[in-house]
Amino acid sequence: MGSLKIENVKKAFGPVEVLKGIDLQVNDGEFVVFVGPSGCGKSTLLRVIAGLEDSTSGRVLIDGADVSVTPPAKRGIAMVFQTYALYPHLTVKNNMALGLKQAGTPAAEIERRIKIASAMLSLEPYLERRPAELSGGQRQRVAIGRAVVREPKLFLFDEPLSNLDAALRVNTRLEIAQLHRRLKATMIYVTHDQVEAMTLADKIVVLNAGRIEQIGSPMELYNAPANEFVAGFIGSPKMNFIDGARLGETAKTIGVRPEHLTVDTKSGAWKGTVVHAEHLGADTNLYLDCEKAGLITVRIFGVYNAEPGATLYATPDAAKTYRFGADGKVLR
């Protein structure tokens, strides 16, 4: 229970087209992540699914039923917002209970669900507090708890970790992953952070400027990006793009991931000078200014000592080099 189908959904604000025809199928129990740069329409698409925004055209089907005229509260969804959006005048417990009370759920049932959800999210000590008396991480867990007690067909998350600090982000990410495993519910998660997308998703939907660029599992997107945009967006540090003409290639652009380059002090394909080295412990990022390839990033596993100004030769792994045509699509 909890499949979603989106058919040719378009959304315009006045003359500005924000969604330009989205088609998507989400299966029951899947964890789907919408990822894309800021302003590409991820939140708008999520709000259309939730019913908080009407689409200009197209259909949204939840469990096969067209919900175009169903109000948000009746769609069987729950949403977690970036800014938590807790009711400031209610206690944690009442924040979680409000939606159920509105729906006429019996008090005993509400009590039972809050008990389960607060145990799951370790919120028991805070049930009688107000949101102002909680830390950011606790507030976001309350917001997640408020979604959990509704037992929705579909969870919608809109950048839920963006307001948390780095350490908390990793913890909460883990909690969301565990939550998905335990509830086996369908979840749609919006983020601009490709690391979140890669770590959480069963299926990633890459959006750009109101269009879907590619849909696939994290490894499909990493290993077989459909175009330059996806190749550049997935993976960190970002893929190197080199003008094909400079390398004497027929393709418009050649792409190599930093981790698919090796360096040598004596010989190699591209001769370059070290511009800067970033030492992260587990790996080292080298920025090389190459005669043929221009400025490229090389990721070396482990520690590698290179002084800025030193000469190094970089060699791409031929089997993991991508070729893009003039339209940005990958050439096979």
Next chain:
Amino acid sequence: MSTATRSLPRTIGAHAILITYTVIALFPVILVVMNSFKSRAGIFGAPLTPPTPKTFDLIGYTTVFGQGDFFHYFQNSLVVTVLSLFFVLLFGAMAAFALSEYRFRGNTLMGLYLALGIMIPIRLGTVAILQLMVATGLVNTLAALILVYTAQGLPLAIFILSEFMKQVSDDLKNAGRIDGLSEYTIFFRLVLPLVRPAMATVAVFTMIPIWNDLWFPLILAPSEQTKTVTLGAQLFLGQFVTNWNAILAALSLAILPVLILYVIFSRQLIRGITSGAVK
């Protein structure tokens, strides 16, 4: 407090300016209250001195309370002010919410139209308003005043409140919608409490001109039954003889209710004025 504002000359300077301003602002009020407790001779003999045992006299207050219906005038003023205030805040907040929350055709134009009243004084329409009240039979009723004051207060209220309502988090309202709250519940339970400081600001700015107004009570509701305090005090202003004791006493009494309302709103007001200045 930063260290810069703590240096002694600056502190003295700042306090000197503030004290001077306070004295200037309070001077007329103090003069009125002081002289209301003096005899007629005391008022004219030494208007700037506080009442002494020789000049102390409650004649003003006894005249005011003796002269029939002053209590009734108070009641009229209070009814008119409180009800007008209530309607201005209610309708102003509702209109502001609609303008800031919903996208509909003509939204901007409607906002401009509603704000236009800030620039055009309502008194320009006095003749038309009077004709309207005569036609509807509302002359010499408090309802006439309440309607006029509501219209007078709305433009500024809508203008200020819609700015504040734009700042209320969309996510919060959307969370309410997903939880099945009606638009009314979202407005009254989620949005209104968050713009309370702005409401208090609007309340004070709306209340004072209404309480002090002489124009509309004089034109629309001069009857004995509907007189307000400001109009009632005119009773003692004669063409040839003016009962200064009574006027000063009436004015002193008129300060009280508005002072009480102000104290109720002022805590919120200060937050309203400084909100946004500090995070």
